[in-house]
Structure formats: structure tokens, C-alpha cells
Amino acid sequence: MYLHGTSKINTAGRLEIGGCDTAELAAKFGTPLYVFDEALIRRRCREFVEAFRATGFQFQVAYASKAFCVMAMCRIAEEEGLSLDVVSDGELYTALRAGFPADRIHFHGNNKTPEEIEMALDAKIGCIVVDNFMELHLLNEIAKEKGAVMNILFRVTPGVEAHTHEFISTGQTDTKFGFDIGNGSAYQAIREALALKHVNILGVHSHIGSQIFEVDGFRLAAERVAEFAQTVRQELDITFSVINLGGGFGIRYVEGDSPLPLSQYVQAITGSIKSLFAKHEYPLPEIWIEPGRSIVGDAGTTLYTVGSTKNIPGVRKYVSVDGGMTDNPRPALYDAKYEALLANRANDPNEETVSIAGKCCETGDMLIRDLELPATEAGDILAVSCTGAYNYSMASNYNRLRRPAVVFVRDGEADLVVRRETFEDVAGKDTVPERMRKQPVARS
Ligand SMILES: Cc1ncc(COP(=O)(O)O)c(C=O)c1O
Numbered sequence: 480m481y482l483h484g485t486s487k488i489n490t491a492g493r494l495e496i497g498g499c500d501t502a503e504l505a506a507k508f509g510t511p512l513y514v515f516d517e518a519l520i521r522r523r524c525r526e527f528v529e530a531f532r533a534t535g536f537q538f539q540v541a542y543a544s545k546a547f548c549v550m551a552m553c554r555i556a557e558e559e560g561l562s563l564d565v566v567s568d569g570e571l572y573t574a575l576r577a578g579f580p581a582d583r584i585h586f587h588g589n590n591k592t593p594e595e596i597e598m599a600l601d602a603k604i605g606c607i608v609v610d611n612f613m614e615l616h617l618l619n620e621i622a623k624e625k626g627a628v629m630n631i632l633f634r635v636t637p638g639v640e641a642h643t644h645e646f647i648s649t650g651q652t653d654t655k656f657g658f659d660i661g662n663g664s665a666y667q668a669i670r671e672a673l674a675l676k677h678v679n680i681l682g683v684h685s686h687i688g689s690q691i692f693e694v695d696g697f698r699l700a701a702e703r704v705a706e707f708a709q710t711v712r713q714e715l716d717i718t719f720s721v722i723n724l725g726g727g728f729g730i731r732y733v734e735g736d737s738p739l740p741l742s743q744y745v746q747a748i749t750g751s752i753k754s755l756f757a758k759h760e761y762p763l764p765e766i767w768i769e770p771g772r773s774i775v776g777d778a779g780t781t782l783y784t785v786g787s788t789k790n791i792p793g794v795r796k797y798v799s800v801d802g803g804m805t806d807n808p809r810p811a812l813y814d815a816k817y818e819a820l821l822a823n824r825a826n827d828p829n830e831e832t833v834s835i836a837g838k839c840c841e842t843g844d845m846l847i848r849d850l851e852l853p854a855t856e857a858g859d860i861l862a863v864s865c866t867g868a869y870n871y872s873m874a875s876n877y878n879r880l881r882r883p884a885v886v887f888v889r890d891g892e893a894d895l896v897v898r899r900e901t902f903e904d905v906a907g908k909d910t911v912p913e914r915m916r917k918q919p920v921a922r923s
């Protein structure tokens with residue numbers, strides 16, 4: 480397993496992250512356990528910010544909280560000077576509750592409810608990324624009732640096919656998100672917005688997809704957006720002050736993944752915008768981006784306890800762990816690949832090829848296929864790396880499993896930032912209609 484950030488094998492032959500022995504973390508907090516390397520999260524935030532500072536552009540790096548949205552993460556984003564992208568009332572609530580400055584929050588989503596729009600207006604967030612015509616008019620109406628004016632970006636689809644899994648690619652024409660530039664609906668949206676008094680057009684937003692390893696897609700999106708900006712300026716006399724090119728910067732999950740340094744994505748985006756806008760003598764806009772995975776992905780490691788095994792000679796050996804698709808649905812959803820090692824015996828030589836199964840009642844609940852490991856025993860701790868993004872945030876209670884705890888580790892200290900769910904969390908929201916309740920047993 481590749482060792483990211485502060486991860487290393489310590490003198491006891493165990494995986495250590497943030498100066499904490501992971502076997503001790505497992506014993507103290509239980510498993511499954513999400514462990515986040517705080518220093519690595521902060522390093523990733525700073526890589527983006529420093530790369531932008533070097534360009535001279537005005538910018539905002541909005542952490543896409545969908546990747547991992549908990550209050551402590553919102554605190555880190557604020558401390559590192561980032562903005563925040565939310566896509567639901569729940570994410571907005573989490574951010575506000577964590578004390579994140581509302582004016583640095585951007586609200587996304589293809590079907591924002593009237594309640595979500597109200598909540599955003601009441602909180603006076605920085606900007607709403609408008610996704611469709613219905614939302615545009617609804618927002619204007621609700622803002623009018625409140626005597627407010629909301630800053631908006633238009634989410635546009637530039638018609639770019641990102642080279643990634645089709646389920647996570649969003650820049651193409653056939654997508655549920657945004658206004659298409661090619662068929663004129665983006666232009667029409669801006670025309671309609673010009674007549675609305677309770678929205679203030681900042682510019683446009685494009686997000687082409689996720690886990691992207693090349694800069695070409697971003698360059699092409701920048702090109703389409705720049706052409707669109709120029710048309711809008713010439714024909715509608717509107718000058719965009721903000722261009723948001725979304726997130727999607729890839730990370731290394733397994734050998735063979737070859738992400739670019741984060742600064743290269745920033746340079747490609749800013750370089751394209753600079754030359755394209757200069758060509759039209761267009762005032763340089765602020766550039767915003769929305770990285771999620773590239774900030775938290777490789778900072779997360781999930782610890783599991785090994786349980787039963789099943790060997791089918793000549794076929795496969797299954798090693799089951801105490802979590803699975805409930806805490807990491809990505810292998811089942813996207814055929815995502817992960818690496819792992821035995822955290823409590825990290826220096827032991829690999830002896831067998833096994834497949835890591837989750838504990839859900841589902842054949843597809845496999846975390847890793849064909850992994851080289853030492854001979855495992857029940858009670859061993861398996862560490863799966865790069866689980867920081869879209870794991871906890873996509874976790875479920877399938878089979879009524881309790882969602883794991885989350886700890887942040889740093890300089891030998893481990894802070895619990897989300898406690899493990901209890902049975903009460905799982906079943907306590909249920910109610911049984913009166914007519915189904917069991918009669919009290921009569922005593923004789
Ligand atoms: C609109 C938008 N912004 C930002 C992101 C974050 O993407 P990533 O986590 O790949 O950086 C996503 C997710 O793909 C998204 O849909």
C-alpha cells in the first residue's frame with residue numbers, strides 16, 4: 480500500500496498515521512474507523528491556495544463538502560481560507576453550525592427546494608449556483624418576498640466529455656445538471672435573469688466531472704466558457720466577474736493512477752482563462768474552483784477488524800471485515816479500486832492473495848479483489864487507504880449497520896470528530912403505529 484501524508488510503518492511494525500499507532504486507534508475507538516490525517520488535509524488546501532496566489536488572479540477555492548461534510552472539516556476549510564460548496568440544506572446546516580462564514584458558502588444542486596432557497600437567503604450565503612429555469616424564477620420570487628438580492632452563478636454544461644467513469648462525468652450535453660451552452664439554454668437563462676431584480680449575476684460555473692487526471696478537459700471547458708462570456712458581453716452587455724471551473728482533480732488510489740500535482744491543474748485553468756480573456760480584451764474575472772476529493776481523499780484511511788474467512792480452493796479466498804459497502808459504497812457503485820495492508824503486522828511478508836469482503840448481505844459487497852496480504856487471522860486490523868472522499872459522506876445504514884466513528888489524527892493526538900452511531904441512532908427514529916404494538920403480556 481502506498482503511504483500517503485504522515486502515514487508510515489513504525490518501529491513496532493504497525494501502520495502509524497499522524498503519529499498515532501493505528502492498532503491502538505482501533506482498540507480505543509473500535510472498528511470500522513475512519514482515520515483522517517489532518518496535516519495532509521491542510522497540506523492539500525495550502526497547495527491550492529499557494530498555486531492560485533502565484534498566478535495573481537483573484538480566486539476562491541471552495542471545498543466541495545459533499546466529499547466529506549462534518550463540522551470539524553468545515554472548521555479546517557475555514558482556517559485554511561477556503562470557501563465552501565454545499566448541495567443541500569443538510570450540508571448548509573452543518574456548515575453554519577460549524578460557524579463557517581455564510582458569505583463564503585456557495586449553494587449547488589439541480590433541484591433545490593423552496594425551503595433550501597429560503598434557508599440560503601436567510602443565512603445570507605455568498606452565492607447560489609442556479610441550475611435551471613424553474614429555480615431562477617423561484618429564487619427571484621423568494622428573494623423578492625424577503626427584500627433580498629442573491630448573487631448567482633449559472634451552472635452551464637460546456638459539452639465536454641471528461642475521461643472518467645460515466646456516472647461521475649457531468650460536463651457533457653446529456654446530463655441532469657445545468658444549462659447547455661451549445662443549445663442556447665445558457666444564453667436564454669442569462670437573458671431571463673436580466674429582467675429579474677432580485678438576482679445579481681456574477682458569472683458562470685462549469686464542472687466537467689470527477690477523478691480527472693488530465694488538464695485538457697479543463698482547458699476545453701475554459702475555452703467554451705470564455706467564448707460564451709464574450710458572446711454574452713457583446714450581445715447582452717453583461718460582463719462576468721466570476722468564472723468557476725468546478726472540481727474533479729484526480730487522486731492516486733492505486734498504483735497506475737497518475738494524478739497531476741494540484742498546482743498544474745490550477746496553472747492550466749488560470750493560464751487558459753488568462754489567454755482566452757485577454758484575446759477578447761475581457762477584464763480578467765475572479766477564478767473559483769471546487770475541489771472535494773483532492774482535498775480529503777488521500778487523507779482518509781479506514782480501519783477494519785478481520786473476521787471470518789472462506790477459502791474456495793482454486794477459486795478465491797474471501798477475508799471478511801466488519802464493514803463494507805455501508806462505509807465505502809464506491810467499489811460496488813463505480814468498481815473503484817483500493818489498496819490495503821495489515822495495520823498491526825505491516826512488515827510481515829505477503830503470503831497469499833485474498834479478496835476483502837464486507838459484511839452486508841449482498842454479493843457485490845466486496846471492497847478489494849485480489850489483494851496480496853500476509854496470512855490473516857481473525858482480529859487483525861486491515862487498513863484501506865484513500866477513503867477520505869465519498870466514503871463517510873456516502874455511508875448508509877444498510878442491514879442496519881451503525882455508521883463508524885471518525886477521528887482526526889495529528890502530532891500523536893487523535894480527536895473524535897464524529898462518534899460511532901448507536902442502536903438508538905439506527906432504530907430510535909422508528910415508530911410503531913398503535914395498532915401494531917404488542918399487547919402488554921398479562922400476568923397471571
Ligand atoms: C458541482 C460540483 N463541484 C465540485 C465537485 C467536487 O468534485 P471532486 O470531489 O471530484 O473534486 C463535484 C463532484 O463531482 C460537483 O458536482
Ligand SMILES: N[C@@H](CCCC[NH3+])C(=O)O
Nearest residue numbers: 545647689690809868869
Ligand atoms: N461520489 C462520486 C463522485 C461524485 C462527485 C459529485 N458530483 C465518487 O465517489 O467518486
